[in-house]
Amino acid sequence: MKANSNLYLYYGPMFSGKSKKLIEVYNSLKEKKIIFKPKIDTRGKNFVISRDGGKVEAIPLKNIKEVYKYLENIDIEDIFFDEMFMLEGDINIVIDDLLLKNYRLHIASLEKNYLGNDFLEIKKLIKKSPEYNRHHLFARCHICNMPSAWTVRLINNHLDNDKSPEIIVDDQEDQIIYESRCDEHRFTEKILNQEVKIYEDSEIFYK
Ligand SMILES: Nc1ncnc2c1ncn2[C@@H]1O[C@H](COP(=O)(O)OP(=O)(O)O)[C@@H](O)[C@H]1O
Ligand SMILES: Cc1cn([C@H]2C[C@H](O)[C@@H](COP(=O)(O)O)O2)c(=O)[nH]c1=O
Numbered sequence: 001m002k003a004n005s006n007l008y009l010y011y012g013p014m015f016s017g018k019s020k021k022l023i024e025v026y027n028s029l030k031e032k033k034i035i036f037k038p039k040i041d042t043r044g045k046n047f048v049i050s051r052d053g054g055k056v057e058a059i060p061l062k063n064i065k066e067v068y069k070y071l072e073n074i075d076i077e078d079i080f081f082d083e084m085f086m087l088e089g090d091i092n093i094v095i096d097d098l099l100l101k102n103y104r105l106h107i108a109s110l111e112k113n114y115l116g117n118d119f120l121e122i123k124k125l126i127k128k129s130p131e132y133n134r135h136h137l138f139a140r141c142h143i144c145n146m147p148s149a150w151t152v153r154l155i156n157n158h159l160d161n162d163k164s165p166e167i168i169v170d171d172q173e174d175q176i177i178y179e180s181r182c183d184e185h186r187f188t189e190k191i192l193n194q195e196v197k198i199y200e201d202s203e204i205f206y207k
Contacts, residue, residue: 003130004099010108011126012137013151014170015180018108020050021135022082025106027056032077034070036061038086043171048082058082063089067098077104084109085119086167092124099128113166114153114178116186139180143191148182157190 008025010018026035037048039060049055058080059070064087067079079098084091084107098105109122126134141148153160153168156175170178181188 004128005130005133006099006102006104007095007125007129008104008106008133008135009126009129010106010135010137011111011122013112013139013149013180014110014178015051015139016137017050017052017139018110018137019048019082020052020054021137022080022106022108023048023050023054023056026078026080027054029078032075033080034059034074034076034078035080035082036067036070037082038062040086040167040169041083042169048080061087063087064091064094065089067094071103078106079103080106080108082108084125085111085122091121092128095125095128110151112151114151114160115163116150141182141185142179143185143188143194144182146182146184148180148185150181150183150186152179152181152186153177154179154190157192159187159189 010021012018026033035048035056035058037058037060039062043049044055046057046060047055048058061067081087095105107125109125110119111122111126112118138147138149140146154177155164168176170176179190
């Protein structure tokens with residue numbers, strides 16, 4: 001498979017700065033751009049938001065196929081997608097088609113779920129982007145502050161390893177929270193009364 005240099009990816013665990021990067025690139029372009037987010041992602045309503053405070057208004061989609069109606073009769077060069085893994089439909093078929101039509105695509109997504117399993121459509125996508133367009137981002141482990149590549153889901157402060165629904169949006173339900181974890185702590189239960197760390201930047205990313 002030949003990599004397509006019009007495909008840019010920002011992927012990694014939660015808190016790693018994927019939305020932050022997407023917003024930065026979106027804001028760096030003046031025109032002919034459009035940005036989408038999944039309708040199911042109720043966090044931030046109709047905005048793509050980053051925990052560093054950045055936000056930009058986006059069009060909500062349920063199924064990736066809906067993208068076509070927003071591209072009719074409008075001169076667009078750059079298409080942005082946040083939280084790609086949450087979109088319904090044949091992600092790779094639509095992305096291949098958009099690339100054939102010569103759009104530049106900028107995609108932010110988790111690559112692994114809360115159990116550490118790959119989102120298969122995203123894994124396929126990553127392989128299609130050339131190495132120099134692939135930004136594998138890392139967060140800081142919520143336990144030890146070291147670079148972290150995993151995300152865990154905690155329900156009532158216990159690790160969720162019960163195969164509960166793959167998608168549960170992080171929209172402030174108190175009993176469900178997500179944390180980023182390093183290799184050493186990915187199976188460690190939540191440490192209660194831990195001193196709260198302030199994370200100012202997630203600029204840890206490797207190609
Ligand atoms: N555990 C953490 N590791 C790294 N950054 C964090 C963490 N917790 C909060 N942050 C903050 O979140 C920002 C990235 O947030 P965001 O763009 O929403 O990431 P993502 O879209 O990958 O979840 C960082 O720049 C930093 O300010
Ligand atoms: C790991 C994991 C996460 N989610 C949800 C939780 C959040 O709403 C988003 C990820 O947001 P972010 O911009 O990367 O911080 O996805 C999920 O539904 N299932 C999972 O396994």
